[in-house]
Amino acid sequence: GENVEQHPSTLSVQEGDSAVIKCTYSDSASNYFPWYKQELGKGPQLIIDIRSNVGEKKDQRIAVTLNKTAKHFSLHITETQPEDSAVYFCAASLGGNEKLTFGTGTRLTIIP
């Protein structure tokens, strides 16, 4: 089955700087890679996703890059703000209604 590794487990960034979180996956058949933000006591919120037919996707301060050959994808947050502090999870899936396999999460702290 699919295995997703995520690094780092914790990340502290000065407000205004950029944050990068990286994930690798094992199943080359996976073709859908979402990123979720989870705040304390709440369910995960989809913030951006990418499909295997593109290498990069951007939405304002958030971007995701995908390297299918190396089987890794990354989340980039620029101009970080205190409200970006949360736990971020990457995931991989075969798409359709197949299940998501999650990474272990990254606790991001933005230092004012």
Next chain:
Amino acid sequence: GAVVSQHPSWVICKSGTSVKIECRSLDFQATTMFWYRQFPKQSLMLMATSNEGSKATYEQGVEKDKFLINHASLTLSTLTVTSAHPEDSSFYICSARKGAGGTEAFFGQGTRLTVV
């Protein structure tokens, strides 16, 4: 956007009783929903895949008779924790996939279950 509503958001129950958690997709139909369990400071652990009109598919190690899942309509799935014990205390989260063939998955707000 897509909204998934989960109810209740928290519940406290006595050992030996059963608890039902509802998961609804409010503005879209979901033929497939997923139930997760999350321990503090850990990732989401998939418990089962809930398919509308058919039996749920459970992950290895998850007790089918303890965690009953029903997906009676395209907008509602329920998880019933039967004969709950303190070790069942956890954060339970559902998700539903939206769109043709699914893909985008949206999550409910989670249910904090405490068994005393």
